[in-house]
Amino acid sequence: MNELYKKQVRDALVSWFIEEKRDLPWRKTKDPYKIWVSEVMLQQTKVETVIPYYERFIAKYPSLESLANAKEEELLKEWEGLGYYSRARNLQAGVKEVVESYDSIVPTTRKEISTLRGVGPYTAGAVLSIAYGVPEHAVDGNVMRVLSRLLLIKEDIAKPKTKKTFEEAVMELIDVNNPSAFNQGLMELGAVICTPTKPKCLLCPVREYCTAFFEGMQEQLPIKTINKKTKVHKVKSLVIEDNTGKILLEKRPAKGLLANMWQFPMIELPTAAHTVEEVMEHDYGVKIVKGEELIQFKHVFSHLVWELESFEGKLRVEKELSSSCKWFTKEEIEEQPMPVPVLKIWNAWKERKSIL
Numbered sequence: 001m002n003e004l005y006k007k008q009v010r011d012a013l014v015s016w017f018i019e020e021k022r023d024l025p026w027r028k029t030k031d032p033y034k035i036w037v038s039e040v041m042l043q044q045t046k047v048e049t050v051i052p053y054y055e056r057f058i059a060k061y062p063s064l065e066s067l068a069n070a071k072e073e074e075l076l077k078e079w080e081g082l083g084y085y086s087r088a089r090n091l092q093a094g095v096k097e098v099v100e101s102y103d104s105i106v107p108t109t110r111k112e113i114s115t116l117r118g119v120g121p122y123t124a125g126a127v128l129s130i131a132y133g134v135p136e137h138a139v140d141g142n143v144m145r146v147l148s149r150l151l152l153i154k155e156d157i158a159k160p161k162t163k164k165t166f167e168e169a170v171m172e173l174i175d176v177n178n179p180s181a182f183n184q185g186l187m188e189l190g191a192v193i194c195t196p197t198k199p200k201c202l203l204c205p206v207r208e209y210c211t212a213f214f215e216g217m218q219e220q221l222p223i224k225t226i227n228k229k230t231k232v233h234k235v236k237s238l239v240i241e242d243n244t245g246k247i248l249l250e251k252r253p254a255k256g257l258l259a260n261m262w263q264f265p266m267i268e269l270p271t272a273a274h275t276v277e278e279v280m281e282h283d284y285g286v287k288i289v290k291g292e293e294l295i296q297f298k299h300v301f302s303h304l305v306w307e308l309e310s311f312e313g314k315l316r317v318e319k320e321l322s323s324s325c326k327w328f329t330k331e332e333i334e335e336q337p338m339p340v341p342v343l344k345i346w347n348a349w350k351e352r353k354s355i356l
Contacts, residue, residue, distance in 0.1 A: 001151075001172060009150070009209050010175040010182055016205035017185030022047075022192070025055055027184075032106035032131035033064050033095070039126045040091045040118070044084055044302065047191070053082055064106075067092055068099040076261070076337030083340055084302075085258060090118025108132050121167070126183065135179040137170035139163055142190025143183075148222035149194060149212035158225045231304045234269040236276055237342075239349045240288055240313035246327040248286070248315075249336070257301065263342045264310070265325070276311070285320040288313045295348035299341040310345040312352070 021027065024047065026038035037057060041050045057078055061067040067075070070092065079088040094116035098106055106127065107113040113124045125138030144157045144166050151169060155162040175182040193200045199218050201207050212218040240248040249262040267279050280288050291312030299306045328336070338346060 005209065006173055009173055009206055012205045012209070013185040013189065014175055014178055014181045017181050017188055021184065021188055025051060025058075030131050032127050033067075033098075034058055035131045036094075036106065036119075036123065036127050037061075037091065039123050040087050041082060043087060045082055049082070053079075064095050064099050064104050068096045073337060077335065080337045080343065081340060085261065085337070085339070087118065089259075093117035094119055106131070108134065110134075110136055121163075129179040129183045131180075133178075133180055135171075135174050135176045137167040137174070138183045138187075139166045139170060140187065142194075143170065143186045145196065145222050146186050146190045146194045149199070149218050150206060150210050152211035152215065152217070152221070154221070154223055156225055157222045230300075232307055233304055234307045235266050235309075236269065237264045237266045237308060237310040237345055238276065238280070238288070238290065238313040239264050239294065239310065239345060240280075240286065240315055242315040242318075242327060246329055247333055248284075248325055249328050249333070250284070250322070250325045257304075258339050261339055261342075262328075262336050263339065264345055280313075281319070284322045284325060285318065286315055287317040287319065288315055292352070294345060294352060297341070297344060299344075306341060308341060308345075310348065312349065 026035055029035065038050070038054055041054055041057075060078060061070060061075075072089070072092070075088055075092055076085055079085060082088075097116050098104060102112075107116070108128065110124050110128060113119055113127065114121070119127075122138050122140050125136040128134040128136045129138055141157075144163070147153060147166050147169050148155075148157065153165060153169070155165055157163075157166075170183075170186070173182075189204070189206070193204050197219070201210070201213050201218060204210065204213075207213050210218070212221050238248075242248075248265060250265045252258050252261050252263060254260055265280065265284055267276055267283075276290050277288055280286055291314060294310040294312060296309050299308060333346065
């Protein structure tokens with residue numbers, strides 16, 4: 001890349017971003033804490049989904065200290081529906097480190113900010129460049145797609161080592177006078193114009209500098225090997241009510257998927273036992289009568305899929321309740337942070353009860 005080319009790309013990109021950027025709430029602040037929150041929320045979640053969550057979250061936790069001191073259960077309730085709850089836990093842990101070790105000032109160097117819990121290379125670069133104006137790379141999927149086309153980079157973006165190629169490319173191109181607009185411009189370009197399929201090349205501010213466009217290869221890039229087939233788990237879940245109107249919930253293990261969160265008892269199929277009722281008696285210590293089906297759906301996680309069927313259930317006899325289970329009133333359930341699939345089941349159950 002010669003100096004003229006680099007200047008032309010950065011000038012075109014920065015000018016376009018300043019003129020055309022979407023009006024998003026986290027773009028109205030330079031507060032590193034608020035930018036950090038937005039970047040964590042935006043991981044694996046669409047912008048439109050994030051906006052109301054971000055606004056509610058910042059209203060409830062306007063400062064590092066307010067988030068650091070929040071109860072985890074309360075925090076997860078605020079996060080409910082965004083999924084990937086480890087993001088919220090890691091965000092709070094990182095914020096606590098800033099409050100305790102950095103006198104409530106988010107570090108201004110990549111070396112220091114990268115030591116914080118949950119802060120990877122992308123988040124570090126995004127916060128440093130957007131909040132502090134430090135010329136640091138912030139490479140995510142959008143940025144890799146834009147640069148693979150702009151610079152005709154044919155390396156497989158599914159391979160971790162490839163990220164370094166893109167980080168180096170950003171550092172070579174970056175506008176040191178306005179790294180915030182440059183990095184956000186790359187992200188914005190990938191989000192609204194240089195999209196995965198059918199890129200809107202005629203609207204692109206850097207089209208005349210784009211090698212893939214002139215080679216007619218924009219739809220073939222980036223190169224990404226297909227991941228292994230996603231694992232499918234067939235599960236049945238039961239909303240079991242006792243004769244006082246309480247509902248049985250089960251706490252998930254402390255580590256792994258949806259750690260420490262409450263769900264309705266969930267049975268993975270196939271099981272050694274013949275029926276759901278037998279599993280509930282053997283594994284959960286309750287005799288039940290399985291009722292009508294509530295809802296069937298698929299829920300896709302990053303690495304697996306739940307094919308889920310849910311049913312009503314009625315308690316007959318409580319023998320020796322599993323230590324992972326507890327009876328909740330309906331009001332108590334409403335206060336619990338629920339993963340999206342559990343929330344779907346709960347809403348289906350409430351709708352069924354309101355109809356009956």
